[in-house]
Amino acid sequence: MFERFTKEARLVVTGAQEEARVLRHSRIGAEHLLAAVAGRPQSLGGAALFRLGITPEACREAIRSTGDLDEDDAEALRALGIDLSAVRARAERAFGPGALDRAQGGASETGETDETASRWWPFRSAKGARSHVTFAVEAKQALEQSLREALARKENWIGTEHIVLGVLALGHPSTVKMLRALGTAPEALRADLLAHLRPAA
Template sequence: MFERFTKEARFAVIGAQEEARLLRHSRIGAEHLLAAVAGRPESPGGATLARLGITVEACREAIRSAAELGEDDAEALRSLGIDLSAVRARAERAFGPGALDRAPDGADEDEEASSRRWPFRVAKGPRQHHIPFAKDAKQALEQSLREALARRENRIGAEHVVLGVLTVGHPSTVKALRALGTDPAALRAELLADLRAAA
């Protein structure tokens, strides 16, 4: 399947790993694929995101907020006897201030430095670690092939990756999209309209 990916689609896959690493996530989700495409606004799919004001920075912030537990989540945990503030305080007493905010494997690169090099950085050295693709990201990539075939195209572009992400509609991606002021159906309609106009 990957031999059908265009250069832009391959950058989306590589970029998704960088986005997950940058956000200090332990897996690559469909939302990271979306952020990676947003980081290439000149690409098909990326241009639609840019037109709608969905930048890579906005995606990162939306993904961060989607990953945070809301007050309802905290209340549900409290009802089970779990106090998030107490957990954080205990972790910081044991491992130091900000222990829960540190990057995996002690990576200390800042977001700005990483985003200046992306997507051209190659993972090297002991600080880099493999980040696996989550089920929703795998499904989105599989769906990108279906989207290309449905459009009778013999290659998979960044636009198909976005369509795949939107079709899967994983809850964390939907939550991030809502934070960006849209939803999968609305974004899909915008992207398809742009693709029809470009044809």
């Protein structure tokens, strides 16, 4: 399947790995694919995100802000007097940007500081070299769906537009939350993208 990917689409796949590293996530999700597409605004998929004001930086912030808790969880915490945004802001003031994301990697569970955490961090070997970040199931499914989207349009290549359509077709909660945090809905992004593509054959 990978041989069908255009150069831009291949850069998105490798870029998604980098997005996960930047966010210090231990796996690549569908949301990282969208963030990587946003970094290719000259491509068809990236242009659709750009038209809606979605940049890689905005994606990263949305991913950080939505975290692993959904709106119901956040509302339940608010009912208990816990403002998740305020907790995140305080942690980042005290420990630096992305402090809670680093903690999700395991530092908080082991009690290690940032200095000692570098020994076990999943993206670096003992010598500091980058290691491979694995694709989560939903990211693999999104890439498989991108092939289906291309075939449905009778196109024999997979471009960034197909990756976006593949991610949106799955409707994974992490990407829906990210897009809502960015002020748009999956349906709006899909409609905008399709409006700028040639009609399916």
